[in-house]
Amino acid sequence: MYFQLAFRNLRRNGVRSALAVIGIVIGVMAVASIGIFSANLKTSFLSSFQNVTDEVLVYPAYNAHFRHGLVTTSGVMYIDKRTAERIVRLPYVKDYAFVKDTFTTARHREEVFGVTVYGMDESAVKKLFKAEKGILRLSDSCVVGYDLADRLDLRVGSRVEINGHKLRVSAILKETGARFDVNPNNAVLVSLRDYDRIFNTKNEGYNFIVVWVKSLKDVSLFKDAVEKTVNAREKKVEVFELKIIIDQINKGFSFVSRFLMAIAGISLLVAGVSILNIMLMSTLERTKEIGVMMAIGAYRTTILKLFLLEALILGIIGSVIGAVLSLAGGYAVDMMILHSAKYLLSLTTLGYMLEGMFFGLLTTLISGFYPAWKASRLEPLEALRYE
Amino acid sequence: MRAVIELVNVRKVYRIGGEEVYAVNGVSMSVRKGEFLCIMGASGSGKTTLLSLMGCLDRPTSGKVLIDGIDTSSLSDRELTDIRRDKIGFVFQQYHLIPTLTAFENVELPMLLKGVPKAERERRAMELLEIMGIAKAANRKPSELSGGMQQRVAIARALANDPEILLCDEPTGNLDTKSGEVVMNLIEEQNERGVTVVLVTHDPDIAKYAERVVRIRDGKIVEDPGIKLG
Numbered sequence: 203m204y205f206q207l208a209f210r211n212l213r214r215n216g217v218r219s220a221l222a223v224i225g226i227v228i229g230v231m232a233v234a235s236i237g238i239f240s241a242n243l244k245t246s247f248l249s250s251f252q253n254v255t256d257e258v259l260v261y262p263a264y265n266a267h268f269r270h271g272l273v274t275t276s277g278v279m280y281i282d283k284r285t286a287e288r289i290v291r292l293p294y295v296k297d298y299a300f301v302k303d304t305f306t307t308a309r310h311r312e313e314v315f316g317v318t319v320y321g322m323d324e325s326a327v328k329k330l331f332k333a334e335k336g337i338l339r340l341s342d343s344c345v346v347g348y349d350l351a352d353r354l355d356l357r358v359g360s361r362v363e364i365n366g367h368k369l370r371v372s373a374i375l376k377e378t379g380a381r382f383d384v385n386p387n388n389a390v391l392v393s394l395r396d397y398d399r400i401f402n403t404k405n406e407g408y409n410f411i412v413v414w415v416k417s418l419k420d421v422s423l424f425k426d427a428v429e430k431t432v433n434a435r436e437k438k439v440e441v442f443e444l445k446i447i448i449d450q451i452n453k454g455f456s457f458v459s460r461f462l463m464a465i466a467g468i469s470l471l472v473a474g475v476s477i478l479n480i481m482l483m484s485t486l487e488r489t490k491e492i493g494v495m496m497a498i499g500a501y502r503t504t505i506l507k508l509f510l511l512e513a514l515i516l517g518i519i520g521s522v523i524g525a526v527l528s529l530a531g532g533y534a535v536d537m538m539i540l541h542s543a544k545y546l547l548s549l550t551t552l553g554y555m556l557e558g559m560f561f562g563l564l565t566t567l568i569s570g571f572y573p574a575w576k577a578s579r580l581e582p583l584e585a586l587r588y589e
Numbered sequence: 590m591r592a593v594i595e596l597v598n599v600r601k602v603y604r605i606g607g608e609e610v611y612a613v614n615g616v617s618m619s620v621r622k623g624e625f626l627c628i629m630g631a632s633g634s635g636k637t638t639l640l641s642l643m644g645c646l647d648r649p650t651s652g653k654v655l656i657d658g659i660d661t662s663s664l665s666d667r668e669l670t671d672i673r674r675d676k677i678g679f680v681f682q683q684y685h686l687i688p689t690l691t692a693f694e695n696v697e698l699p700m701l702l703k704g705v706p707k708a709e710r711e712r713r714a715m716e717l718l719e720i721m722g723i724a725k726a727a728n729r730k731p732s733e734l735s736g737g738m739q740q741r742v743a744i745a746r747a748l749a750n751d752p753e754i755l756l757c758d759e760p761t762g763n764l765d766t767k768s769g770e771v772v773m774n775l776i777e778e779q780n781e782r783g784v785t786v787v788l789v790t791h792d793p794d795i796a797k798y799a800e801r802v803v804r805i806r807d808g809k810i811v812e813d814p815g816i817k818l819g
């Protein structure tokens with residue numbers, strides 16, 4: 203019956219209550235939609251990186267310093283073969299790929315162009331990439347990235363000349379998203395043997411090693427092991443956990459997302475002020491009724507609860523509608539900016555909807571509290587005499 | 590006979606601007622159990638204020654109000670509310686029904702506030718509306734009822750928690766003679782059942798219902814057959 207009383211009081215001023223609900227709807231919708239969109243943007247962005255969390259990159263510990271106007275370097279530019287072998291023999295290593303890379307010019311027909319050339323084993327290429335056309339084979343042939351092939355009109359069977367060495371294109375790779383290890387889109391991939399032949403690097407080590415550990419928790423164990431063995435006497439290599447990079451991106455995104463949500467929260471603040479206003483008007487208009495309620499035996503706390511209940515009803519209705527509409531809002535923004543809504547239906551979305559609802563309810567309760575408190579502090583006789 | 594309400598040198602002062610208005614100025618009186626008491630006085634003489642003090646709707650500036658022998662000055666707001674809810678029924682000149690609730694729900698309300706179970710609430714509300722002769726109007730809103738009917742709903746509401754005392758502030762003030770008579774008969778009926786009635790009026794015809802008439806002027810008792818005036 204308290205609920206009925208509250209509900210009927212809201213209905214009595216239908217337009218006013220509707221406006222308050224609309225305010226909350228807009229606020230909740232803004233907060234939740236932006237949360238949903240930011241989450242989808244992040245998912246969409248991170249999905250362009252492959253599942254790299256069990257991947258670790260090992261680079262030579264090469265440093266450049268500026269000192270007295272001169273550039274001095276320390277460390278080495280590549281990982282020598284003995285060190286490389288020691289690294290990949292460490293426990294925790296499930297699989298690995300030795301990689302040599304350089305940026306150079308190449309030629310196709312009459313066209314000369316800049317490309318990255320990667321030297322790596324055929325098995326590693328097969329592990330990392332898929333062919334769009336042709337078959338991945340690296341003996342006396344090469345594999346080219348999607349963009350490069352597209353730009354130069356390369357086909358399976360075309361010939362690419364690097365450093366005077368002609369290589370037949372055996373396959374064109376599928377387009378990939380941004381990667382931290384090997385970026386093949388604008389690159390030529392050759393076998394390590396061919397690489398050494400082309401660049402005369404047989405006695406040099408590798409530019410980096412891609413290591414796959416057995417499980418996620420092995421990432422830090424592997425890192426420790428490298429420090430204790432290979433790096434024990436001098437710092438030869440640097441280990442990069444891709445997980446940490448992804449974590450950083452995650453952190454950055456959630457910071458931006460919080461910031462945007464806070465801005466959207468201003469609309470909730472506005473809604474809160476309008477509820478405050480509406481409820482204050484309502485308590486003023488109902489002063490006499492409050493007096494009557496007190497006269498027939500309503501505690502101050504009962505009056506307080508009754509008005510809070512009214513605010514709560516407004517809040518629940520507004521928040522639920524707002525949360526549902528935020529799905530539509532999220533969809534609209536997703537389509538507008540990401541041109542796809544495939545990440546919309548997820549647990550994260552539900553999470554942001556609930557969060558929007560929570561803040562919507564919180565706003566109504568906070569702004570409903572002062573009028574409710576004021577109503578409960580009225581003196582019964584004065585309230586009864588109020589005209 | 591025991592006194593259900595006792596006022597000891599009660600004063601109520603209002604401040605308007607810098608001026609002090611004594612709405613009730615040193616009233617001492619007692620209301621006996623089962624009595625039908627009428628308070629008469631001109632407009633502005635302090636009748637409503639006095640009745641509100643008896644009903645614990647307000648606290649006196651000085652003096653004591655005892656209900657059933659309990660000194661109310663030492664009670665908290667919450668305890669005063671309990672007294673209003675359980676021991677006192679109010680009937681006002683403007684009926685003061687809750688406009689969003691039906692007649693039936695208005696009668697239920699004091700019981701809801703007391704925590705009476707729903708079934709018992711509904712039984713009692715219907716019983717009271719029947720006693721008041723308006724059972725047919727149970728599901729109507731106050732705005733759909735005549736003044737006389739609204740006042741009968743208000744009396745039913747005042748009786749909901751079976752109070753000892755019924756305080757009526759010009760209950761017939763807004764009614765025509767005929768509905769006024771109906772209302773007065775209903776109040777009288779309750780008095781015959783043993784409910785103590787204190788009724789404020791300035792209509793001498795209404796005052797005839799009372800066993801005892803107390804007259805006040807400017808917040809002071811000028812005539813009270815129940816006590817000797819010093």
Ligand SMILES: Nc1ncnc2c1ncn2[C@@H]1O[C@H](COP(=O)(O)OP(=O)(O)OP(=O)(O)O)[C@@H](O)[C@H]1O
Binds near residue numbers: 605611612632635
């Ligand atoms: N809240 C208040 N502030 C200031 N003065 C008040 C207040 N309430 C009542 N008064 C004054 O106290 C006096 C008594 O008022 P009260 O309402 O008790 O009179 P009454 O006898 O009930 O009058 P009526 O017959 O018009 O209802 C009046 O002079 C009134 O102006």
Ligand SMILES: [Mg+2]
Binds near residue numbers: 636637638758
């Ligand atoms: Mg009066």
